[in-house]
Amino acid sequence: MPTRYERDDVHRRVVTTMQGPFEPADSLAVIEQWRGEDVGAYGMRYDFRVMTGPPTIDDLHQFMSEAVQSTRPRGSPSSDDSENLLVRVQRLRQQAEDFQRTIEEEIRTTWTLIEDLRVSQAKRRHHGRRMDEGDFR
Numbered sequence: 001m002p003t004r005y006e007r008d009d010v011h012r013r014v015v016t017t018m019q020g021p022f023e024p025a026d027s028l029a030v031i032e033q034w035r036g037e038d039v040g041a042y043g044m045r046y047d048f049r050v051m052t053g054p055p056t057i058d059d060l061h062q063f064m065s066e067a068v069q070s071t072r073p074r075g076s077p078s079s080d081d082s083e084n085l086l087v088r089v090q091r092l093r094q095q096a097e098d099f100q101r102t103i104e105e106e107i108r109t110t111w112t113l114i115e116d117l118r119v120s121q122a123k124r125r126h127h128g129r130r131m132d133e134g135d136f137r
Contacts, residue, residue, distance in 0.1 A: 003030055013043040022055035027063045054093060060086055 003026055004017040016030050034044060055063075064085050 003027075005030055005033060007037065007039065007042075012039075012041065013045055014039060015045045015047060017047040018051045020051065021053035022051055022059060024055075024059045024062055027059075028066055031063075031066045057086070057090070060089060064089075 002019045004015075004019070006015045006017075008015065014034055018027065034042075
């Protein structure tokens with residue numbers, strides 16, 4: 001998965017944009033790069049909007065465990081934070097999937113209504129004409 005890693009020293013943050021299918025090795029490489037640059041006090045923002053293919057729960061767990069350990073002072077890792085974050089990520093992912101299904105259904109309904117309207121208008125235009133009088137397409 002291609003990733004874009006942007007260090008913003010002015011705002012003291014790193015923005016990582018993950019593109020394509022989720023790959024745990026690439027994600028962990030980003031965390032290692034972050035650790036290697038000694039910017040542990042910087043905030044880390046992950047942009048998953050262009051990521052395709054949902055990661056597995058195990059992949060997310062591994063990724064979030066590493067990320068939490070990177071942002072905490074050494075000696076005080078908390079798996080509760082990563083577990084809570086995983087639950088939130090899973091919930092958001094489910095909400096996004098539900099929203100996508102709703103939008104797709106709305107689009108299908110709209111197209112059906114448009115087609116029904118076209119048929120109705122065509123019937124009204126040709127109402128009362130004899131079959132040999134007009135152009136019937």
